[in-house]
Amino acid sequence: QDNPKLEQLKEQGFARIAIANEPPFTAVAADGKVSGAGPDVAKAVFERLGVPEVAASISEYGAMIPGLQARRHDVVTAGLFMKKDRCEAVAYSEPILCDAEAFLVKKGNPKGLNTFADIAAHADATIGAPGGGTEERLALDAGVPRDRVVVVPDGQSGLRMLQDGRLDVYSLPVLSISDLMRLANDDSLEMVAPVSDAPVYCDGAAFRKGDEALRDAFDVELAKLKESGEFAEIVEPYGFSAAAAMSTSREKLCAAQ
Amino acid sequence: MEWDWEFVWQIMPTLLEGFKITIIATLLGSVLAAIVGLLFAVLRRSPNPYIARPIGFMAEFIRGTPLLVQLYFLFYVLPSAGILLSPLVAGVIGLGLHYGTYVAEVYRGGIDNVPRGQWEAAKACNLNPLQTWVHVILPQAIPPMIPALANYFIAMFKETPLLSAITVLELMNQARSIANTNYRYIEPMTMVGVFFLVISIISVFGLRWLERRYGRVER
Amino acid sequence: MIDWSGYLGLILQGALVTVQLTLMGCALALVMAFIAGFGRLSQIAALRWLATVYIEFFRGTSIFVQLFWAYFVLPLLGFDLTSMQAGVLALGLNVGAYGAEAVRGAVQSIGREQFEACVAVNLSRYQTMRHVILPQAVILMLPTFGNNAIELLKATAIVSLISLSDMTFQAQVVRAQTGSTLIPFATILILYFAMAMAISAFMRWLERRLTRGLDGVRS
Amino acid sequence: MTAPIINIDKISKSFGALKVLDNLSMQVMPGEKLALIGPSGSGKTTILRILMTLEQINGGHIQIEGEQLYHMQKNGSGLVPANERHLAKMRQKIGMVFQLFNLFPHKSVIDNVTLAPRLTKKVPRIDAEKRAMELLDMVGMADRARNMPAQLSGGQKQRVAIARALALSPKIMLFDEVTSALDPELVEEVLNVMRKLAAETDTTMLLVTHEMGFAHDFADRVLFFDKGSIVEEGTPNEIFSNPKQERTQAFLKKIIAAGHRV
């Protein structure tokens, strides 16, 4: 068939995927093995496409799309949520992992911050979010000034900064926040979830514009995976809802602002 | 991907905003390094080995390990010891400590270059140690060190992008943030390079002037 | 229960990458240092100019910016580099520019009389360099090269920011997976320091070897 | 009979394994002008440096005006090594002029002279400068008071150095080969200053020199050193015209052969 990119991946025997350093979307075991919901799904689909291996490299959120454009990865499976402008920058597959947004705050939410709008309205509340991530955009769009949106490199840093009082809110998807709280085991923290002025987002595997043929082939196998129930077996142990991903579509998600 | 001048102009104010922080961090870092360096230099000369040795080891250790990791340490580990630093303060301390160890070497060289006869003349004039340092040794030792010191401060300026790793919104971090939101790396990254190059070229001339002005001592 | 020994293994894997980067970066830096250093000493104006541009450019723009440029911008211009290649390229070219000045300085500090003695025994320019000037100049370069190598080692930490899984990067991964900050960062600080010590020990050994039998020649 | 102003009592001094002074004793009377001569390496400089507390001694005692220099009384129970404070007090009595001048290059001539009085004795600037101008006038350098040392010739530098040492009005002045770093034509101007000084003040002076003629005119008493001990001493006439010891004779013969005037 007419899919040179896929042929090339088959030839070399592996696909290069970009992942984030953020459980449970991705996880790195002590032996260095990469797992997590995103990579596991990608692995299953690529196997079905005849590409036996994936080579994962961890990347910052901000660096993923430029990295894709710079041909550093073949696909991003990192919880990079679909949004209109992202859909213009990359070619998404059908939805894979869905999650609502959450806030990590100090116990009792002392500043009463439950939405992005609350933060914008508050005089000096600071929010931490991954650089180039969805939450940074949401905060800026809600009108939080740049100097109160702190770009935090990774989850542990965000957690730390919140514990140390450098941040009032640390925002990530619900499952990521839960995982952070599990690791931290710190009862001076609590989670606000879901954040009401943020939609439920879903990510998809993000391909380079121009690799649509590969994306389409990926979609076909992904659909089969969802059909067979294997998909749910992969994502649900990590806490994700398979039903959420199956009840929506790329078309819908990309249309939303 | 094509170079887009319009985009460059659009991001310029943001970059300048970051540049301001870069300059502030460099200036504060330089002042701190100058002070820390003096402490290191003087303490390393201490006749008491229980002071000189650990200080010496500490300076070696700081000089032998990456500034980036030291910044992580200052920013993420110290709070568990109850020391909470704002990003900029942590960054300035990191720069100051790291470069202080280099600056200490410059001081040491400068001090060693003051002839022994000056120490002896000070003693023959019955000056006490503090007077000797303040009125005789340092005024002679410092001017020849100025070019070397300036050199390290310029080097420090070029390492300020590391502060972006601890969330300081300096030039590099602003550029990355622009790149992240616009999915364009070429213009912000190149412009950051241009900023650094321009300052560096200016500072090369500044250094030449300093060398002419202070490099030589007449005895 | 956290599998610390496993995560330590992860950090050691990163240490291997750091060592690789350092070795390859040093190799490239050494080559560039000699090319550019001799370029600046060349009688051909164009070569001198080219070498000066290279040196001032790479010393003038931050290593950090160069790395991001090599990683994100070069591919857009059609150069496909792995992150390892981008890292080695940026580190090697940057440190090479500093090394070039050491090469030039060392050659120039060999007295004019050595060049004249070579003319008097009718050696060609190449023979003069190869047999008389370089053997003496290399010894003078070694201390600076040692410092440059340590600077390069420290700069490798920056590659963690372009997702190359070096030691610092692995420490970040371990931190994210285990929630502990102190242990991974303290571990890598010690490892970096050990590597820096190894470099200076090696350079001292090399210097002793090369100066053997040359006692009292130059100080 | 008056008491000696300097009493050196069986001191010894080694650098590492090298014994430079061995059980040396000597006395100097107030106002006496003493010349120390002898071959190179015989320990002349070392004695001056010890008196100026620039070197430590390894054994023995030194008294200046009856007071211990390197030791001090500890509440009646005995002598202990002097602390810095005691040394600073004792140093007030002593000034020194060095072979290489050791002027402070970053200070003008007058500031070189006024620095020590102003800092150590808290003399107001105006008084210190008045006194400095008198001293500079005496050494013939008053018109150069605002110059920097780098603008002076060696002889001029040395004259300023003499004025600087005098500014603290020490009771004892030490001169270590103050002309041997000078070009021959500049030597005389410094020696003239010192002749004047010797004639006009009753400061005790110890002079190390290789200028035998000058030592002859200047000194009340000459000590001949060799290998860290005093081989012979006497008036200039005794030592230069009629040396008793063989080593003194040999030394003077060599000096004369080298063309120096005695």
Add this chain to the structure above:
Amino acid sequence: MTAPIINIDKISKSFGALKVLDNLSMQVMPGEKLALIGPSGSGKTTILRILMTLEQINGGHIQIEGEQLYHMQKNGSGLVPANERHLAKMRQKIGMVFQLFNLFPHKSVIDNVTLAPRLTKKVPRIDAEKRAMELLDMVGMADRARNMPAQLSGGQKQRVAIARALALSPKIMLFDEVTSALDPELVEEVLNVMRKLAAETDTTMLLVTHEMGFAHDFADRVLFFDKGSIVEEGTPNEIFSNPKQERTQAFLKKIIAAGHRV
């Protein structure tokens, strides 16, 4: 009559605004031993350095064995400045010994001597070393062949430097004050080597020296320089015993007053 081996034809040389040689001409015959004397700064060193191609000339011509030194024929159409290749060829005829020896400090004595023959003439190491040992033997340094220069005294270094210059068998040897950096007691050993050299070989030699006595014994002809031109020339007897020019007389008088033997 044979042709001169060196023909210097109206050369001039300036350093910036300073004219050091002015329209100077001179000839040297094969095998001649020439001494160049004259006050400091008169341009003696400059002439030797020009012959060794260490300085450029600003005008005039030089021929060595009838061949242009700084110029070369360009396909019949005239003279053009020489390129490096031509210079290298001409340099084969000339060797030079420097005031400060300029030995290669990182090479042993024998390697200093063999380096040039091995590199420039591709002499096999074994032959080069054999010849080097003969030369070192001649200068009395054979037993130090394996030493490094740092282990030698100044006189020994200079003798090695002479052997090094001889190793290329030049037709012309240039000596620039080869003893003036040596301690007095080491001068004679170097002069002895040069006397032997002068007697045993028919190499043309140009010697710049302030040792008038040696110049007298060594030279066939003496040139007296002042301010960049030749003021007087003649046999050693003519110049030293009976100088005609006032400037020569004044110079020799001053030298004698300074205690040098003529």
